[in-house]
Amino acid sequence: MRKPLLFGTILMLFMVFTSGAFAGDTLKKISDSNKFIVGARDGAIPFGFHNAENEHVGFSIDLAKELHKALEERLGKPLEFEIKVVNPKTRIPLVANGNLNMVCGAATHTVPREDTVDFSLTFFLTGSQLLAKKSGGYMVAKDLSGKKIGAAQGSTNEKTIRNLNESGYFNPPVKLVVYQEHTQGMLALRNGAINAYCGDGSHLAGMKAKAMDPDNYVILGELLSYDPYGFILPENDSNFKDFVNEQLIRMFVDGRYMKYYEKWFGPEGEVPFPMTADFKTLLKLQSWPL
Numbered sequence: 001m002r003k004p005l006l007f008g009t010i011l012m013l014f015m016v017f018t019s020g021a022f023a024g025d026t027l028k029k030i031s032d033s034n035k036f037i038v039g040a041r042d043g044a045i046p047f048g049f050h051n052a053e054n055e056h057v058g059f060s061i062d063l064a065k066e067l068h069k070a071l072e073e074r075l076g077k078p079l080e081f082e083i084k085v086v087n088p089k090t091r092i093p094l095v096a097n098g099n100l101n102m103v104c105g106a107a108t109h110t111v112p113r114e115d116t117v118d119f120s121l122t123f124f125l126t127g128s129q130l131l132a133k134k135s136g137g138y139m140v141a142k143d144l145s146g147k148k149i150g151a152a153q154g155s156t157n158e159k160t161i162r163n164l165n166e167s168g169y170f171n172p173p174v175k176l177v178v179y180q181e182h183t184q185g186m187l188a189l190r191n192g193a194i195n196a197y198c199g200d201g202s203h204l205a206g207m208k209a210k211a212m213d214p215d216n217y218v219i220l221g222e223l224l225s226y227d228p229y230g231f232i233l234p235e236n237d238s239n240f241k242d243f244v245n246e247q248l249i250r251m252f253v254d255g256r257y258m259k260y261y262e263k264w265f266g267p268e269g270e271v272p273f274p275m276t277a278d279f280k281t282l283l284k285l286q287s288w289p290l
Contacts, residue, residue, distance in 0.1 A: 026101055026233075026240035031075050038064050039086035039094055039103035039232070043183040045206030046270040047106045056083050059264040063123065063248075064104035064231075066256060070247045087180050088154035092117055095232050102244070103232035106200065108156040118237070119230035120244045121286050123257075124202070125279040127223035128160045131189065131204040132196040134218045141220055146172040147195035150185040153178040157198040160225040182207055189217075196220075200227050206271040228282075252287045 030036050040048035040061055048058040061083065068081045086094060086103055094100045096116045106126075109119040130149065132138045141164075151158040158178055165173040177194055179185040185197040186207050199207070201219065208217045233241050251257040265273040 026237050027071075027075070027243065029098075030071060030079065030101055031077075034077070035080040035082055036068050036071055037082045037084060037099070037101045038068075039091050039100040039105065040064070040083050041087065041091075041105040041181075042085045043181045044106055044203055045210055046264040047203075048104070056085075059124075059260055060104040060106060062260045062263070063251065063257075064102075066251060067104075067244060067247050070243075074243065088152045088158075089180070091232060095234055098234070101234070101240075105232075106203065106229045107232050108200075108227040109230040110156065113232075114235075116235060118233040118235050118241055120233060120241065121248050122228040122230055122282060123248060124229035125227070125276070125282055126200040126202045126229070127227050128157045128198055128225040129201045129204055129223060130196040130198055130220040131186075131208060131217055132220065133189070134216055136195060138196065138218075138220060141222055141224060142170065144174055144196050145170045147174055148177055148193070149174045149196050149198055150177045150179055150188055150194040151198040152182060152185065153180060155199075156225060156227055157200065161198050164224065186211065198224070202265070202271070202273050205273050209271050246290070249286065249288050249290060252283050253290065257283070 040056060040058070042056070043049055044058070046058050047060040048056065051057050065081065068079065072079050084094075084100060086100070086105065091103045091105065091107060092113060095103055106124060109122065113119070130138075130141055130144065132144070138144060149161055151161055158176065161174065161176050164170055165176070177188065179188065182199060182203055185194070185199070188194045189197045190211070197204070197207075201223070204219050208214050208219060211217060231244060233244060261275065262269060264270050265275070
């Protein structure tokens with residue numbers, strides 16, 4: 001009669017210890033490789049892009065560099081900081097398969113994405129909007145019914161347009177055209193291949209600001225979705241997630257976060273984008289006691 005009990009005890013111990021063994025250990029991986037590998041977008045101004053000196057810069061990258069410094073302090077040694085370019089289609093698989101330690105780009109935290117990766121605390125708040133030419137005369141999104149709208153492949157913006165088509169919001173439905181990067185979508189809009197481009201408001205502000213003729217474009221005011229951004233992290237690695245979240249909280253509290261926000265989104269920044277009241281409240285709510 002004692003054998004089943006003994007077997008059950010051994011099985012429970014095996015499950016406890018092996019679950020820890022198979023769980024992710026990103027901090028150890030970074031320490032063993034002496035390298036912090038981060039995915040970032042290119043052409044997603046001002047979150048991640050190449051400047052005139054061909055340097056990969058941006059708001060998200062500045063935050064990732066703060067994490068890099070904190071990692072060096074935590075591990076007690078210098079670490080190489082490597083950035084690899086990702087797009088909406090590749091960023092989640094590259095974290096899930098272990099090729100990247102995290103992605104610092106502007107990625108919307110959704111429940112379905114939690115099936116394969118984890119997310120940090122929200123570090124930015126925006127929503128899907130439409131960028132169009134002023135000459136089109138569009139005032140609201142529904143004015144685009146029956147027209148062509150572009151979006152980045154694999155983005156929540158693409159999903160938003162599909163959902164609006166299915167719900168009957170657009171009548172007749174729009175034709176969705178997907179692109180690998182925002183820059184391709186902007187080129188299509190400029191050349192008349194599409195009537196509008198769907199992206200997060202903060203991205204569209206950057207695209208409009210960097211256009212050769214920014215005054216010829218307009219961002220339609222209404223929000224078509226709610227998009228909280230988080231860093232994409234390996235799934236089931238609570239130690240690394242806790243570390244990243246702690247560093248974000250420290251940045252919220254000590255002013256570093258707002259320093260970078262003003263640098264990139266302030267009145268004199270790369271893309272002026274005033275922080276909304278909801279955004280300010282969110283940051284306060286996430287400034288947990290340290």
